[in-house]
Amino acid sequence: MGGMTRGGTGRSLAGWAALAPAGLWLGAFFVVPVALVAQYSFATRDLGIARVVLPWTLDAYRLALDPAVLPIFWRTAAYSLSATLACLVIGLPLAWFVARHAGRWRLVLLGAVLVPFWASHLARVYAWKALLAEDGPVNRVLGLVGLDRPGGLLLTDAAVVVGLTYGYLPFMVLPLYVVCRRFDPRLLEASYDLGHGRFGTFFRVVLPGLAPGVVAGSLLVLVPSVGDFVTPALLGGVNQLTFGGVIDDQFRGGNNWPLGSALAVLLLATVAVLWVARGRRAREVL
Amino acid sequence: MSEEPRETPARVQRVPEPSGVPAVELRGVTRSYADQVAVRELSLRVGEGEFFSVLGPSGSGKTTLLRMVAGFEDPDGGAILLGGRDVVGVPAYRRDVNTVFQSYALFPHLSVWDNVAYGLRRLGLRRAELRTRVGDYLELVQLAGYGRRRPHQLSGGQQQRVAIARALARRPRVLLLDEPLAALDAQLRAQLRVELTRIQREVGTTFLYVTHDQEEALVLSHRLAVLRAGRVEQVGTPADVYERPASRFVAEFIRSSTTGGSNVLEGTVRTVTTAGDVATVEVAVGEGSVLAELPPNRALRRGQPVAVAVRPEKARLYAGEDAGPPSGWSRVPVRLRDTVYTGAATEHLVEVVGAPGALLTVFTQNTRRAGEAEPGGGPVLAGWEPRFSVLLDDDPSGDASSEPSGAARPPAAETGLTPGSAPDPVGVTARSDVR
Known part of the structure; x- marks a missing residue:
């Protein structure tokens, strides 16, 4: 995506003019809000009302970087990394199959992957709430083999990871699908020909070949699951509080906008670092 | 066993004799x-x-x-x-x-x-x-x-x-x-x-x-x-x-890449003559006569249709009756259809007079300057030595499935050489006038 806009050198005046609407949109709805949040993070909390006041301080950051926040940070990292890994394990075979073996069903199956996006994220999380409840189907099936859990599977780490995995799987499948389509199957024959079996071929040729998609998909899953506060809030409990949840709390419940903004800025900075570090080859896909 | 002559060992100066177990x-x-x-x-x-x-x-x-x-x-x-x-x-x-x-x-x-x-x-x-x-x-x-x-x-x-x-x-x-x-x-x-x-x-x-x-x-x-x-x-x-x-x-x-001529001529057997142990068959193609050496294990009947091939560089063009091919060579009146200059050689595409559609490609080495002594537009003669004519088997090109799909036959068996099986071989005659 990025490569295309960067591709054109020496854009004409008309070209810039054509970009103006998009630029205005981005400016009004992305740059300005982010700048406001950044500004808030250096302000002082106004007790009582939900707004910020002067003077400028670094207090919010001092609070945000307090060791007490650290466990929440690690928990968030663990959830989103687990969800990313799960998406990869599920998404890779799925994308490979759809891209290479589905024949004329390819687009139908690809559409099926996208169908859940038509329903609201919130509604889908509620659906999982029902599925994982004590009298829900998942717990009942587990009960058949004696693995059911009193109180259902809700309010557990597993529930949050399952919810995140489900919610962001399409983000993983789409870039993987692209690289699987692009993968030259003759490389498989070349690898077999040169003495490597299926196992060696997968790790030495297939996986490196799909690497750009793996990195892109992982970022697309990791980033929103780090910021997601709905899924942990609905499927988890107080022990499943995540970074996004804390930020949400500062704005809605705690009325501490500077702290919320500081946390958001830190999150944004982390994501930005990941984005920049995603590597040259991942840029071909994302 | 008849494939032995065709399974010729590789050229000795380039490769050791392939012997023992094949690779x-x-x-x-x-x-x-x-x-x-x-x-x-x-x-x-x-x-x-x-x-x-x-x-x-x-x-x-x-x-x-x-x-x-x-x-x-x-x-x-x-x-x-x-x-x-x-x-x-x-x-x-x-x-x-x-x-x-x-x-x-x-x-x-x-x-x-x-x-x-x-x-x-x-x-x-x-x-x-x-x-x-x-x-x-x-x-x-x-x-x-x-x-x-x-x-x-x-x-x-x-x-x-x-x-x-x-x-x-x-x-x-x-x-x-x-x-x-x-x-x-x-x-x-x-x-x-x-x-x-x-x-x-x-x-x-x-x-x-x-x-x-x-x-x-x-x-x-x-x-x-x-x-x-x-x-x-x-x-x-x-x-x-x-x-x-x-x-x-x-x-x-395997044919000329430029003019694309296959140089296969259809004709009918006119005579078979034997001089010493070399049998020569004369094939009528249009108004011309093509001479070919008859392989010892092949028999032909008079009037039998047969296809003859000649490689384009083996044939020569002659300007007319007064400067024709030597006697004892194939002699085919042709009309010049096209000339392609390819640098080292000139490729002439000619049509056999009296046999519409029978095309022949003839290469001429450009040892002279281009433009000198080129055959004009009129009728000319093509000629070549009998040993350069290749008598092809009757197998019509195209449909391969008509061949019997028996056991793995050696390739030579498909060339249809039928030793002495022709019912009415042309009698051995005195050396006839090849003109």
Whole structure:
């Protein structure tokens, strides 16, 4: 995506003019809000009302970087990394199959992957709430083999990871699908020909070949699951509080906008670092 | 047994006599897809150290043949032997062969060096050994110093050389090459052709080379097999196949690239004369008469339709009656249709007078300046020595399925030589007037 806009050198005046609407949109709805949040993070909390006041301080950051926040940070990292890994394990075979073996069903199956996006994220999380409840189907099936859990599977780490995995799987499948389509199957024959079996071929040729998609998909899953506060809030409990949840709390419940903004800025900075570090080859896909 | 003369040993100055166990042997190999037979009852032997080409038009089954030897596909029937061992069912990664792919199939995420080293990873070489081996083979293909580059930083010709080094570095018993030059432009192709010959001479590995380019096959090979509809039509040295095509198909497939003439003339037997132990047959083609030496094991009847081929550089054009071919040569009145100047030679496309549609291509070496003494637009004469005429069998070109699909017959059996079986052979007459 990025490569295309960067591709054109020496854009004409008309070209810039054509970009103006998009630029205005981005400016009004992305740059300005982010700048406001950044500004808030250096302000002082106004007790009582939900707004910020002067003077400028670094207090919010001092609070945000307090060791007490650290466990929440690690928990968030663990959830989103687990969800990313799960998406990869599920998404890779799925994308490979759809891209290479589905024949004329390819687009139908690809559409099926996208169908859940038509329903609201919130509604889908509620659906999982029902599925994982004590009298829900998942717990009942587990009960058949004696693995059911009193109180259902809700309010557990597993529930949050399952919810995140489900919610962001399409983000993983789409870039993987692209690289699987692009993968030259003759490389498989070349690898077999040169003495490597299926196992060696997968790790030495297939996986490196799909690497750009793996990195892109992982970022697309990791980033929103780090910021997601709905899924942990609905499927988890107080022990499943995540970074996004804390930020949400500062704005809605705690009325501490500077702290919320500081946390958001830190999150944004982390994501930005990941984005920049995603590597040259991942840029071909994302 | 009758295939022995056609299974001519390779040219001695280029390759050691192929002896003992063949490097590759196919026995009655058949392979079909859904409704199509790609390779049928095909048998072939490739000697150790030979540069052997499989030549055929697209769809003749040559790539399928190669893929079966490589292990990417298994035959429906028959045996494939590598060094005397049947490898049918053995996966590609356990076969002592390596492939150079038409599309190169280099690993894009690996450097040139790692691409060449890739096949050596499972061989258990020591680190120093691996390094020397990769270096040696990069040097062999003249790419020493390119090790750090990525495939996409190389030209097509360089990429193909990496592919050759990568495949050869495993020191396979047989190197399989699947139209390796097809994707390159003409000049690079010519260059790499020379390279391939040198590399094969240096490493001495058996090369099994698949191509649809007759010129490539003729230039590169010690021996070659011409494939048609999944069967071997002829096996022999390039000279054999070119000068003595075993069938009409071979004669027509290996033809002039510019004017595209197949130089196969249809005619009827007029007389057969014997002088000493050489029998000469005279064939009427239009208003002309073509003389050919009759192979000792073939009989022809008077009035029998027969096809005769002559290679374009063997025939000559004469300006008219006063300057015609010597007596005892074929003599065919023709009309000039087209002239193509190709640099070293001029190709004349002529039509036989009295036989509409019978076209002949004649090459004339441009030893004189262009424009001097060119035949004019009028009728001229074409002529050539009888020994340059090749009598083709009756097998009409095209429908291959009409051939009996019996056991794996030796290729020569298909040429239809029928010793003394003609019911009414033309009597041995006194040497008749060939005019």
